[in-house]
Amino acid sequence: MADLKLTHVEKAYGEVKILKDINLDIKQGELIVFVGPSGCGKSTLLRMIAGLESITSGVLEIDGQRMNDVPPAERGIAMVFQSYALYPHMTVRDNMAFSLKIARKSPEEIDKAITRAAEILQLTPYLDRLPKALSGGQRQRVAIGRAIVRDPKVYLFDEPLSNLDAALRVATRIEIAQLKENMPESTMIYVTHDQVEAMTLASRIVVLTVGEGIGQVGTPLELYERPENEFVAQFIGSPAMNLLDGEIVQTGAETVVQIDGGGLARSTVPTESGDKGLKVRAGIRPEDFIPTDSDAIFSGEVEITEALGEVTQLYFRRNGSDHGLIAKLPGIHANLRRTTVSLTAAPEKVHLFHNGRSLLYR
Ligand SMILES: Nc1ncnc2c1ncn2[C@@H]1O[C@H](COP(=O)(O)OP(=O)(O)OP(=O)(O)O)[C@@H](O)[C@H]1O
Ligand SMILES: [Mg+2]
Numbered sequence: 193m194a195d196l197k198l199t200h201v202e203k204a205y206g207e208v209k210i211l212k213d214i215n216l217d218i219k220q221g222e223l224i225v226f227v228g229p230s231g232c233g234k235s236t237l238l239r240m241i242a243g244l245e246s247i248t249s250g251v252l253e254i255d256g257q258r259m260n261d262v263p264p265a266e267r268g269i270a271m272v273f274q275s276y277a278l279y280p281h282m283t284v285r286d287n288m289a290f291s292l293k294i295a296r297k298s299p300e301e302i303d304k305a306i307t308r309a310a311e312i313l314q315l316t317p318y319l320d321r322l323p324k325a326l327s328g329g330q331r332q333r334v335a336i337g338r339a340i341v342r343d344p345k346v347y348l349f350d351e352p353l354s355n356l357d358a359a360l361r362v363a364t365r366i367e368i369a370q371l372k373e374n375m376p377e378s379t380m381i382y383v384t385h386d387q388v389e390a391m392t393l394a395s396r397i398v399v400l401t402v403g404e405g406i407g408q409v410g411t412p413l414e415l416y417e418r419p420e421n422e423f424v425a426q427f428i429g430s431p432a433m434n435l436l437d438g439e440i441v442q443t444g445a446e447t448v449v450q451i452d453g454g455g456l457a458r459s460t461v462p463t464e465s466g467d468k469g470l471k472v473r474a475g476i477r478p479e480d481f482i483p484t485d486s487d488a489i490f491s492g493e494v495e496i497t498e499a500l501g502e503v504t505q506l507y508f509r510r511n512g513s514d515h516g517l518i519a520k521l522p523g524i525h526a527n528l529r530r531t532t533v534s535l536t537a538a539p540e541k542v543h544l545f546h547n548g549r550s551l552l553y554r
Pocket of ligand 1: 237
């Protein structure tokens with residue numbers, strides 16, 4: 193069980209730099225989630241930590257020891273992949289025992305490790321079954337079991353649930369949360385595209401950008417409530433945060449922004465008198481918009497409605513902008529299509545960005 197440290201880690205394939213200046217301090221017992229657009233290097237970074245991919249520059253340490261040139265088998269790391277490929281002709285028990293047999297562990301040791309892993313994963317009744325007689329979720333648990341029996345210092349998961357159907361994903365996600373609770377000392381790094389997995393499982397989320405290094409590191413709610421930049425603001429949360437161009441017209445503990453082609457947006461992000469006239473973007477999450485009769489930040493005709501049951505998503509077109517605007521209202525409002533709706537938001541829900549950076553972090 194271990195701390196993990198990345199210092200100025202970079203990865204390039206020839207001339208193409210994939211990962212830039214990655215600095216991370218991961219403490220024992222954390223469950224760190226990597227998110228980021230497809231192709232930003234999440235899998236590459238996991239493989240570099242595992243030793244399956246070389247580190248172009250920078251230092252990887254586990255428990256204070258430099259790992260850059262240590263072979264994968266000696267790093268004390270177990271990786272669980274998206275396509276987990278169990279041996280079809282071997283029972284669950286033999287699938288889990290395989291790596292231990294290769295490592296020449298004694299039968300007693302192997303038996304003990306499998307008993308423990310099966311208990312943690314609730315696989316005890318299935319130990320003598322073949323993979324074909326298991327559900328997808330049970331198979332995924334066997335794949336995790338193969339990692340647990342090795343008692344690694346660090347677990348790496350690369351989108352382990354993305355092959356599962358929606359219901360099974362939810363069930364297995366909860367199982368992974370329980371697994372982490374049963375092994376509070378273990379350090380885990382988990383890659384996912386799924387917002388809900390990231391928000392619910394992570395002790396901290398690392399948002400990776402494409403070629404620009406780390407966007408932000410923080411707890412799920414820090415990233416949701418206090419994004420440092422527009423990239424993170426739009427990456428965390430679904431649908432993405434709306435960004436409205438405007439200009440600061442009043443500064444102080446409460447800042448007032450005149451939205452281009454819209455009304456006034458009030459924000460609790462504080463500004464100084466010198467900020468008057470600053471071009472900013474007001475960031476408002478779809479779920480933070482509130483319909484209003486007066487003092488609208490934005491008014492427009494609803495082009496499309498999507499009734500999801502518990503919420504309705506309203507899509508607006510914006511003059512002079514390639515991006516539409518999305519509002520998410522509780523309940524069912526299918527009758528709003530082709531009507532004009534005016535929206536406001538509470539000042540503490542209005543984020544402010546200048547040149548892509550949040551004014552909260554200056
Ligand atoms: N062996 C390689 N040679 C050259 N480029 C590579 C190689 N392996 C990966 N890449 C490139 O590195 C980038 C990062 O790939 P990686 O698989 O790490 O992305 P990812 O963030 O895991 O994406 P996804 O979310 O789609 O899984 C991609 O642009 C990919 O094309
Ligand atoms: Mg990947």
